Amino acid sequence: MSTPPVVPSPGARRHRPAWAGRNYTLLTGAAVVTQLGSHGALIASAFAVLDAGGSSGDVGLVAAARTLPLVLFLLIGGALADRLPRHHVMVAANALNCVSQAVFAVLVLTGDPQLWQMMLLTALCGTGTAFFSPAAEGMLLSTVSGEHSNRAFALFRMAMSSAGVGGAALGGAMIAAMGPGWVLAVDALAFAVAGGLRAFLKIEEVPDRAPGGGLLADLREGWVEFRTRPWLWSIVLQFSVVVAVVGAAEAVYGPLVAREHLGGPAPWGVALACFGVGTIAGAVLMMTWKPRRLLLVGTLCVFPLALPSAALAVPLPAWGLCVVMFVSGTAIEVFGVNWMSTMHQEIPEDKFSRVSAYDWFGSVSMLPVATALAGPAEAAFGRSTALWGCAVVVLLGTAAVLFVPDVRRMTRRPHLPVAGSPKAAATPDHSTPDRAAL
Template identity: 40%
Template sequence: MSTSPDRSSLWGDQQFLLLAAARTISVLGNGFARVALAFAVLGLPGATPGRLSLVVACQALPQLVFILIGGVIADRMSRARLMVGADIVGAAAYAGLAGLVLSGHAPLILLCVLAVVAGTATALFSPAMAGLVPLVVEEDRLQEANGLLRVCTNSSLLLGLTLSGVAVAWIGAGWALALNAASFAVSAFLTTRLRAPGRAAKGSSGWDDLKEGWREFTSRQWLWVVVAQYAVVVAALNANVGVLGPLLAEEDLGGATAWSVIVAAQALGTIAGAGLAARVRVNRPILVAVLATFPAALPIALLAASAPVWLIAVAMFSSGITSDLFGVLWSTTIQREVPEEALSRVSSYDWFGSLAFAPLGLLVAGPAADAIGTQKALAGCAAVIALATCAALFSPQVRKLTAPPRPGSQHMPEATPPAATSRTVDEETA
């Protein structure tokens, strides 16, 4: 492992700065919305946990259903323009939710419709964002850019989540949702300032584009293998964070305070991990990324063993570091290896596959805890993560895909002696 050579900072690049500012402000608002939406729905007359689940599901489902369509559209038009449109739609949806909550009259059907609109905006935005970074940043600085963007967004999300409870208490959930709507509007304005190229009109149909994206996706073994791995990993992580972890914290660790400490430790770890990933250089990025998944199982195993809160928090901090190390190496490799004209479609298949089982993880976690106990269910989640990661390592492309040489390098990565490669991986995952 090494760090990147000294070069002029990306913060001096106006286009990158605009992109980072837009994402930071938008994610800050989303941090508010995660808490504000729940309290807004629960604060309405006649509110029940079932109503909250329905509204949240209406927001989450379109993100999975429409993500592939978002990838096709993003590869057929200006990605920056699509992001602006998605931000405007998101701003309108959250402004509508805020208006309903502030009025005190919020029919469930209207809440669900606006939640669907907000989720659809996210489905259109995400593939476009994944494909925009290579149009703004030079190829040899993609990893640094992805790392810095994650530092900004992780820090912003942590700040938003931290301040959201205070905002809801001081100004109310409706006004907190209005702040999120405003953040989308500011993000849209900043994105309009980006000088991203447009796209030539295509003669093919959207269905043909979707099939072409599938061919690009399936032609790379390392890509579909890791997406299959993460379909399982994300389901297990969702079960832990959404259901099993809070259950065990309530049963054995002292309740919400202990769980908040554990979750905050992971959030801090993601910030540190993104900063590290912006600078490290590895010869085999996908191998390192897959190995970096193993630490995600450790805090879940410690929860299953009813370990002390401080030890679980340390493990969560470490898993936060390695999760963002994975994220930066993964995003950068896709941006380098996939043709730019198909990048958003391939990214949408990545999103779709990785999230495919996420609702299932939440659905079965509660019944599993009832049937076999929370600790055994957590142990099962840890084992599933470890087994899925081991299975991914059987792929030759996962183990052998190499990064391009660094600027000024005299040797191709493939020429690295085996012993040196082993040290690089060991150092990277330590």
């Protein structure tokens, strides 16, 4: 005689919020795993170069090798992600990241890695990121409903930041105790696990997308969406400068200041972890705070990104740097949630990945140049002067964006479905004035 199946109660069946569906949960879990590995790997790659006898210029070249493929392949990655099942693109990119980091780890652990080898492998990792990022952002945006978007994005980013805190702190400690090779190996394993989780994403939960007219036509459509929104292209232009100088300061000058003044990789890892703790604090704040002026509040919170460069220029002791990193992390997380909420509110679902690709492309386009020039700038002007210059550029670039009317006036629309979804198309919108009239 067969035993009747046990039917769980509704309370036992669901252990997560009603808005956190299967795809959202898998995306969040996979992102946590990836962050645990990648935050330590970023530190490990810099110290692998230094341990191999490289200079600050060599660290900059390896960092530039990671970001250059982003500039080259992001737009293609965005167009493909709006054409193909996004989770397939994500899994393939994770596989490439896994292989490249595994080979990098083997070279560091077993021999004397050459600069060209490290540049090539980090370039492959950057190529994977170029295809992964637009697909991942598009998948996340299409998974969340308008009503719960602020909370969902805040929770997602809080989970990523928490993993980043652990990854940076653990990575710094592992480098000090075991060397950078093992941290790179852990990163490769993390990509394998995350890719496995993303393979279970259900594409049928994503709204259908009409077939496009070809890759170039898709890119043109994405460009039209991008260039016709002043709030979008102006903030992306701002971040092309901000990301470049902040990235150069942290990827090139940070490890050098840590080695010479803070005591090595472990304190630098703790400082980066404090930035992550700050982003957690910012995400917790954004779980309940929904600013009406999305982009105005977000842009004001970019100003504190000048603080870490200034702290390294002084340089502050490790505890002071940790405080500065915490403050800047909190502030930038407020921007990040407001930015994702704005994208979710304003961009049609079938163009999420392409617009995200233009966003990423603009934001990282100057990073390879900045990281490659960080070493020569230090030689020409001195490290302290170069770092003060980074801080000033962040302040000026952020102040300039506040002159854009759409940035000051963009407001949150309550309970808006995903732009471009069937529900959104059936819901008339009377809450936003014609942008051309602003």
